[in-house]
Amino acid sequence: MGEKGRFVLPPDFRKAVRDSGLGERVLCIAKHPRWKCLTGFGLSRVAEFENELDREERVALERGQDFDRDLRAQQLYGFARVPFDDSGRFILPERFFKLGALTDAAFFQGGGKQFTIWSPDVLAEMGAGWEDAQEACLDLAQQARNGKGRK
Incomplete structure (x- = not known):
């Protein structure tokens, strides 16, 4: 988290979000x-x-499983629209700090239709299958501490 309590959407993610939003700078x-x-x-x-x-x-x-369409629809449509500036800076709505266990850092992972935003501490606890994301997160954190990357 940077100055004025803003996070920064990384450039590759910023472009993908803007392109999929028909040019609008809105992160869902x-x-x-x-x-x-x-x-x-x-x-x-x-x-x-x-x-x-x-x-x-x-x-x-x-599969013979129950499906609660109303609950799943609420999960899908229950997103927040968050504007970001040309530099990717955005203010995360307060409720998402608790929902994502975020404090002062976030790791952006993935691509495709959506990506994930992780607390580095939670990501570190994910276990098998998450090693690449965990190492990438540690590497970016080290770069930030050394002043070689964006914080």
């Missing part, structure tokens, strides 16, 4: 449905939510 943020982290995406992803709900419901039925 929500709580990840399973992990103790946040998800981020551009505005165009919202148009896919109904198809995603249909697909998830169909898969659950095929």
Whole structure:
């Protein structure tokens, strides 16, 4: 977290979010449905939510599992629209600090339709399968401490 309590959306993520938002500088943020982290995406992803709900419901039925469409819809549509400036700076709404266990640092991971935003401490506890993300997070933190990267 930088000055005035703002985080900075990394350049690659910033471009993807802006492009998927038809040029609008709006980051959509929500709580990840399973992990103790946040998800981020551009505005165009919202148009896919109904198809995603249909697909998830169909898969659950095929597997003989319950599917609470209302709960899942609430999770998908319960995101916040957060504007960011040309430098990627944005102010994270207060509720997301608790939902994502964030304090003064965040690690952005992934790509595709959405990405995740992690507390470095929570990411460090994720276990097997997360080694690459954990090492990348540690490397970026070291660069920031050495003044070679953005904080």
